[in-house]
Amino acid sequence: MSSILLCSAPLTGHVVPMLAVGKALIETGHSVSILTGNKFARRADSAGITHIPLPPECDFDEHNMEAAFPGRSRRPGPLRSRFDLERIFVASMSAQYRAVERIIESTSVDAVAAENLFMGLIPLLSGSPASRPRVFAICTSPLMCTSIDTAPFGPGFPPSSTRAGRIRNQALNSAFEHGILRAAQSSADRQHQQLTDTPIPDFVLNWPILADETFVLTTESFEYPRSDRDHRLTFSGPILSTSSSDFTPPTWWNDLDGDRPVVLVTQGTLDNGDLNRLMEPTIRGLADQDVLVVATTGGRPISDVSATAENLRVAEFLPYDQLLPKVDVMVTNGGWGGVHYALAHGVPLVVAGTTEDKAEICRRVEISGTGINLRRGTPRARSIATAVRRVLDDKAFRTRAQELQRDLSELSASATIAATIAGASENVTPPSGSQLH
Template identity: 45%
Template sequence: MARHLITCTPAHGHVVPLLHIARHLMARGDEVVFLSSPRYADRIAATGARFVPLPPEADVDLDDADATFPERAGLTGPAALRFDMSNLFIRPGAAQLAAIRTVLGEHRIDAVLTEPLFVGAALLQRLPQRERPPVLVLGIFPLGVRSRDVAPFGLGITPRPGALGRARNATLRLVAERVIFGGVHREADAVSRRETGRDLGGFILDWAGRADAYVQFTVPAFEYPRSDLPASVRFAGPLPAPSSDAPLPAWWSDVERAGTVVHVTQGTIANTDLGQLVMPTVRALAASDALVVVSTGGRPLDALPAPLPANVRVAEYLPYDRLLPEVDVLVTNGGYGGVQQALSHGVPLVVAGQTEDKVEVAARIGWSGAGVNLRTSTPSPAQVGDAVARVLGDTGFRERAGRIGAEMRAADAWTALDRVLGSLVAAHPVADPVPGE
């Protein structure tokens, strides 16, 4: 029986998919140790995994970072990215690595499975192979592997073919690594040298591509092609969506009878201000024949101003396995999991998200032709209305979303993960820890 360590930064959008992976590993008979924040202890324990808390100095609440760092509020663009990389990810890295080493000293761990922003795993990966288990990166965000064929991750810039495109990418990479994030990278290298005796071996945002293995949870059709993709990267298809236990609302029959259904959501985290996307969509479609179905992502229904137009239906949560087959267009701020759920049902999208990894999700939607990228987090009703009309009026969007969806439905993420993990463990056997060492 194998035993694995899952490491995860304290953020809802990071933890939830890794809980899904933990349940899968437990169900196949493995043991799982899960390192994250005590805020998620009960949910982790419910999977059957053994919860290990991050030390306080590594337990930054990414879901409410502004409360911990008031100076973060108001930062935008590169300044916001630099602040987050330093304070939310790099500086907790040493304490994260110390917590990993404690676990490794107590248990034989056959592999460390991590999401890409857990810097402690990046530091672990710099230790000699004989001193650590293999590191497997779980690609729960758009693929961030460095390539001559794509612009640096985080800019939301789509590929341009040919020599001109590669020259553009090289220039952007130089500016990103030396100018925009030069100080951040130097800080990460200094932490790595202090903790491991070696620098990171490359740019901090590209470290996951240098891990022992990288399982990306999407299909090639929804990712930029890279002629120099590392052999360590395996596309697995999206994580299967767990069955929803959200009850059907009393108005569900309206969905089944509607000729056109537009669903809008800001997800479960970036939903404190429903005026960013939900309300512009409601206002844009108030006079249309479409039924507008709103999910507040757990926010109370009275967070929306009353009265709402007659064609709007609202619930805190909705069962996506029942809803998405009825939806003609999804309007979203670009959460990776929700976008891929929609695509797996062949649903085209309108996306308005420019923060965190959402800028890269939005760029891929526009690039793939599966929807419209509004290139803003706060669109006007006119922008949303025009984009929805465009998607509904052009069957090409649904056709391209359908092709991506067919590829997703043909994939088997669990089988792909099991094969990569099995090969990795077989190639890198790990001895039991010696007490007292």
């Protein structure tokens, strides 16, 4: 039996996939612990995973970010992303690393796996592979690493592998690393020097490809092509939870089986503080359309939805594995999990997001042909309605979404990642089928 340490920043969308990997490892007889925020202790315990709390200086409540990081909410999308990288994730590196170091020194750890916003493994990777456990990176968001074929991660620039495009990419990547993100890179380098007496080995967002193996939680056909892709990088598919068997449908559930196309609109569970950014314009724009609109508030009270319409049905939460087979188009601000739930069910998308990594996710929807990117965080009602109608009328979007659905159905992320980690920690070859594309 091997001992595996999982690490995650205290963000639900990053912790939950790590817990799924941990559960798969436990089911094959391994001992698993997770270093993450205090609020996830109960989830870890219910999965049979030992919870180790993050140090207070790098723990925070994702639902009250303004309290932990004053001024964050006032920054527009791109500036907020830069703020997050510097003030939240890079700033946590030293405390995270020291916590990992204490665990490794006090217990027998055979392998360590971290999601891509947990920067505390960068100093660990600077040492000789013989002097540390095997290290795995799990990208729970689009691949952020620099490539000659892609522009910098964040603004949602399209990729390009033409000669002119690569010149553009090189110039922009340099400008981001040495200009726009210079403070974040300098902070990471300064911490790294203090911890290891050596400079940071690469641009901070490239750290996952320094790991022994790297997993990206999507299918290759949803990511940008990279001619310089590292051979240690595996596209494993997303990790999506299923609903419990005790789901009680709302009274209007049978309306979804009528003749009208069903349009789902959601702002997820985090970026839903202002429903007038996307949900309410969608409701207003589709009010006179021959569709049924289902709005899920992500936990906010139904009464918070002020827009009304005859064709509107509202719920706080609905299980996607039961809802999406009935949906024709999903309108979303581009959360990684929600987009992949839609694609896993062959549902085309209309996306509108600019905060966190959403501009990048929305651009991937556009480039993959699985939906329409409105390229705004607060689109107008008419623009949303026009995009929804186009997706409904042009079957190419659904056809492409169904192609990705088939790709995703052939992948099993938690089993693949768990088998690879377990095999490496025991110095054996992973079971057949665990080495993917």
